Amino acid sequence: MSAHLTPGPFGKSLNEVLASPALNVLRMAALAASQDDGIDEETLDMMYEQVAAGVLVDLAPDLAWRELERGLSARAPSRMLRALRECDALSVLLPEVDALFGVPQIADVPDQVDIGEHVLRIVDEAARCDAPFAVRYAALVFNVGKSDSPREHLPVHYRHIERGGPRIEAISSRFGVSGDCLDLALLANAECERVHRAAEMRAGSITAMLERVDAYGQPERFDRLMTLCTCDFRAYPGRASRPYPKAPMLRTALAACLGVDETAIRAAHADHPDKAADALLEARAQAVATALQSRRWEE
Incomplete structure (x- = not known):
């Protein structure tokens, strides 16, 4: 048996770990996310055999999530996800994420990337910058709407937002993920690509996006986005x-x-709330145009 199976990595003895083959698989993968050397081939083979024998089928989702959360919270979450994929556990636990591997997406150089591999890099980048757990969770799941985009459109992913929302909700419900994690993941699904195009927007569109994501009322969530x-x-x-x-x-x-x-703006239009909302949007758009110091933003 691998030397990795030592007492106490998560406060459990060796006997406790071995008592549940399903948890053994997940804990070994989660532990890999906090180590430099990953999992040896012998242990991966053992994990593969256990998954093939069906040990994960009846594992309670809350117990599975406890280990997934540990791995995502570690310094290299991709090592956990890669280990789970190599032993076929990812397709059992997170089929929506597993389905992203092999699906292309537009990039610069090279001109396409594998979305599954890209997700591994995002979660590691989130860990590298010590991002809150909600950011790490969103990084894991916000692309799941792209797994079955029509092949004739690839590497473009039309309507992936509409497909992604229900899948993110299903994953979150399955594991009992916290509301703030679900909320940020759904927001990222809907808005991340729009944020990437922000330089192409006019001031009014930027202002509308800030309002749509409730940046004024939830500044911490906006910062996480x-x-x-x-x-x-x-x-x-x-x-x-x-x-x-x-x-x-x-x-x-x-x-x-x-x-x-x-x-002041709402007071000036107290008798006409609709006009007040329009006036506020216009004033904010003008403020954005001025702040960004470009005449094109005013058009």
């Missing part, structure tokens, strides 16, 4: 050390919007 988008950007080949300009740009836009006197 920026972190996730930054991790996604840096996960593409050749971008690991490059700055991500969209995040500071949108933070500048948000600061400009928060500087608008909303109370």
Whole structure:
């Protein structure tokens, strides 16, 4: 048996680990995420045999999630996910994520990437920047709507947002994932690619996006979305050390919007709430145009 099966990696004795083959598989994978040398071939073979024997089929989702959460919280979550995939456990636990491997997505150089491999790089980037767990979870699942995009459209993924939302909800329900994790994952599914296109937007569109994601009312969630988008950007080949300009740009836009006197605008249109909302949006858009210091934003 592998030397990795030592007492106490998660506060459990060797006998306790071995008492449940299903938990043994998951704990070995989760432990790999916190180690430098990964899992040896002998142990991987043992894990594969146990998965093939069906040990994961009846494992309670809350117990499975406990180990998945540990691995995602470690310094190299991709090692856990890769180990689970190599022993066929990922297809049992997270088939929605496993289905992303082998699916192409547009990139710069090279011109396409494998989405599954890209997800592994995103979760590691999130760990590298010590992102909150909600960001790591969103990084794991926000692309799941792309697994079955029509082949004739690949590497473009039309309507993946509509496909992704229900799948993210299903994964989160299955494992009892916390509401803040689900919320950020759904937000990332809907908005990440729009954030990447922010430089192409006019001031009014940027202002509308900030309102749509409730950046004013939930600034911490907005900041986590920026972190996730930054991790996604840096996960593409050749971008690991490059700055991500969209995040500071949108933070500048948000600061400009928060500087608008909303109370005064609503008071000036107290008898016409609809006009007040339009006036507020217009004032914020003008503030964004000024803050970004470009005439094109005013068009």
